[in-house]
Amino acid sequence: MEKIITRQIRVGRVKIGGGAPVSIQSMTKTDTRDVSATVRQIKGLEKAGCGIVRVAIKDFEAASAIKAIKRKINLPLVADIHFDYRLALCAIENGADKIRLNPGNIYKENEIKEVVRLAKKKKISIRVGANSGSIRDRGQGARGKERSTVEGMVKSVMDYIKILERMDFYDIIVSLKASDVVSTIGAYKLFSKKSKYPLHLGITAAGPVSTGIVKSAIGIGSLLLDGIGDTIRVSLTGDPLEEVIAAKNILQALNLRNFGPEIISCPTCGRCQVDLQNIAEQISSRLKGQGRKEQIKIAIMGCEVNGPGEAKEADIGIACGKGSGVIFKKGKIVKRVKEKDIVKELLKEL
Ligand code: SF4
Structure with a gap:
């Protein structure tokens, strides 16, 4: 397998892309406002082999909780933002190491620019994270024009990236997740032909543990075999520890990482x-x-x-x-x- 070398970015101390080892991500399933429960889960994920953790930011209390969480953990922390760009600003101010923005629900150029300005100042990266369920065609505007095709996902992300690049912001990582394995593979392959930004691989809403692991192993595994992918997240309806174990097994099966005998x-x-x-x-x-x-x-x-x-x-x-x-x-x-x-x-x- 020949690795496609992408641009390298950093999330805290973890390097992504540019030939760095494929890192494992997971996401907490606790209410982020509950600092002790979230910290407990993050520590468990770290012990299991997770390299980067993401938390859901659904309000300002959750965004502010990042400060207290970060004081107690070692893993780089990613803030998952939807709908309200001000939550991204608050998460960055409170120490997030990366912001995930969804082009489907944070799309106003002036709002994106405010987030980019602060991310640049704090030297953190941004994931442009498209999901097939929330694609928005920027060229055509209205919500009703949403498209979930492979081309639509890639176009949506490319248009978004242009806004960031116009502000000389390049610490970008991209994901193009569909719940359907074949579309996901198609979207990542198409994007990797057009761009050298590092890729976060995953099959979104993959389902319960048994089927979710199969879908993820096929989707993530086949892309990795083609040299595509710099960090992975296995999404499962279940304990996030299972996500980390599955991710490790995928990487070890492909001889990309070694986690033991x-x-x-x-x-x-x-x-x-x-x-x-x-x-x-x-x-x-x-x-x-x-x-x-x-x-x-x-x-x-x-x-x-x-x-x-x-x-x-x-x-x-x-x-x-x-x-x-x-x-x-x-x-x-x-x-x-x-x-x-x-x-x-x-x-x-x-
Ligand atoms: S190694 Fe022997 S016991 Fe195991 S599956 Fe093959 S034939 Fe059966």
Whole structure:
């Protein structure tokens, strides 16, 4: 995969674009005005591997709460603004590291300019974040002319960017999210042909955890495979920790980032004669508990069909047989162990 190199911007201490590692974002689901609940959630997200966090700013109390939240967190904070540009001004004054503006509902040029002026003064970036559900055709004006096509989304964002560029503002990041995976991919691809601004990837309103992860993995994953995308957010109707875990899994599956040991385990079938699911789960949770970060592959295989081959190719692995298994390390047999000792012995060898 050949990465498309975009312009680099910063969100707090995190670099986005220009060849920087693809960063993970998530969004809190608390009421931002509730500082302690929001801080608690942000700390949990940071511990899980989130790099940038976004909070919803629905009123001035939420925008003002940014100051107290920022004092207690380490992650760069993005203020999500809709409808009222004055909320963006208030969020910037209170320390937001980036502002997300929606071209669909903050579109008056004089209002945009006020936000840009302050963002420039405070040296923070702006995400032009289009959603298919709120596209507005600036050329034609009226709300009734809203379009949600790929071209419409891209045009809406390009027109918006021109306003920012006319003010010599270039610390811009762009998102073009549709709830439909194919349209989202099309919009990002079209935009990346026209512009070098960094891209925030995501499938908006992707749905509950199980389907949302599939949609996000396809949408975000296929764009990343084409070298497109500088930061990602997996949107799920569920715990935001799941968003971060899914994002990490997407990046690790594409060898773009490493978040620790990778388990390769077979699905099991009628040939399997050990409780492989239990073995894989135990190894996985014990490794997480140890907080290991090495980039190693651990193969946990149910029988002799693919077991020895996979176990040999991994850094360490086990190929199971009837009530027992053979541990391989860097392709060489290390020992044969009974089923009850597999977890213990594998961890010992690790
Ligand atoms: S490795 Fe063996 S047990 Fe696992 S799925 Fe393949 S054939 Fe079945």
